[in-house]
Amino acid sequence: MLDERRQVYKSLVQDTLNEQIYRQLKEKLITGEFRPGDRLVLRKLSATLGTSPVPVRDALQKLESIGALRLERTFYVPNLTPGELAEIRDIRVALEGLSAERAAEHSTPETMTPLTNHFNALAKAANNNDASLFLRANARFHLEIARMANSPILFDMIEPLWLRMGPSVRMAKAQPGRLKEAIPPHEEALHAIAAHDGATARAAVLKDIIGCFGILANTGDEP
Numbered sequence: 001m002l003d004e005r006r007q008v009y010k011s012l013v014q015d016t017l018n019e020q021i022y023r024q025l026k027e028k029l030i031t032g033e034f035r036p037g038d039r040l041v042l043r044k045l046s047a048t049l050g051t052s053p054v055p056v057r058d059a060l061q062k063l064e065s066i067g068a069l070r071l072e073r074t075f076y077v078p079n080l081t082p083g084e085l086a087e088i089r090d091i092r093v094a095l096e097g098l099s100a101e102r103a104a105e106h107s108t109p110e111t112m113t114p115l116t117n118h119f120n121a122l123a124k125a126a127n128n129n130d131a132s133l134f135l136r137a138n139a140r141f142h143l144e145i146a147r148m149a150n151s152p153i154l155f156d157m158i159e160p161l162w163l164r165m166g167p168s169v170r171m172a173k174a175q176p177g178r179l180k181e182a183i184p185p186h187e188e189a190l191h192a193i194a195a196h197d198g199a200t201a202r203a204a205v206l207k208d209i210i211g212c213f214g215i216l217a218n219t220g221d222e223p
Contacts, residue, residue, distance in 0.1 A: 021049060022059040029068055029077070029163045030139045031132070032170020036079040040069070068163035077167050088165050089213045093206055095158050096142060100189060100205040101198035102149035112194050115144045119190050126179035134179050135170060141186060145193065145205070169212070182208060 028034050040060060046053045063069045070078045080088075118141040125133035139162055146158045188204035 017051065018055045018058055021051060021055040022062060024049060025056075025059050025063060026068075026159075026163060029063070030143075030166040031136045032166050032168075034077045034167050036077050036167045036171060038077045038167075040075045040077070042074070063163065066160045066163070068160060078164075080164065080168050085165065085168060085213065088161050089209060092158070092161055092209050095154065095161070096146070096205050096209060097202040099146045099149040099151070099154055099158060100193065100201040102151060102154070103145045104193045104196050104198040104201045106148060106150045107193050107196060111148050112190075115141065115148065115190060115193065118144055119186055122186055123183050126183050129177070129179060131170075131179065134182075135166075138182065138186075139166065142205075145189070148193070181211065185211065 034040070042053050042057055042060070045060075046056045049056060060069060060075045064071050064075060069075045118137050122134060122137035122141055125131075125137055143155075143159060143162065146155045149155065185204045185208040189201050189208070192198075192201035192204055
């Protein structure tokens with residue numbers, strides 16, 4: 001009986017570790033810490049994360065299965081073509097527009113608090129022209145809307161799109177001051193969701209997605 005309990009405990013610990021590693025790698029993709037073309041060498045990545053190769057390999061395989069990574073001898077971050085980015089944009093328009101409407105239906109003062117915090121972080125980063133913090137806050141803002149839609153299926157469709165596009169977003173070159181242009185549509189979405197105005201929330205989110213694609217059209221290596 002003691003051995004069985006130890007085995008169950010070991011399994012639970014391993015599951016928790018696997019999930020932690022998976023979340024860390026997702027965050028690195030969403031925020032663009034991994035760049036297009038980066039090769040993710042298992043042992044090097046394991047050392048960086050301070051863990052054994054097993055949970056890292058499992059997480060990489062999971063990310064590859066949903067299209068966020070590709071495998072060719074080693075796992076790597078794909079370079080998306082303009083056509084692929086346009087396809088992601090069109091799918092986001094459909095799915096995130098729906099999630100904004102549903103978030104507006106289900107919003108409460110309690111659920112608005114995290115979204116407001118993400119918006120405040122986004123606005124601060126934009127005003128300070130801090131691209132790294134802006135990208136992190138922007139992703140969290142949009143994914144929080146997806147969570148507020150109260151539809152796990154919808155969220156599970158939206159999150160992989162951010163995993164795919166995050167590295168390309170990080171490589172986009174925006175002119176100084178352009179980040180501030182993203183504040184108004186996010187603010188409109190925030191207020192519309194709080195007011196249960198689904199149509200306005202959808203329109204604001206779509207405005208932001210399409211505006212973001214205009215910047216993505218000119219991607220290149222950062223200095």
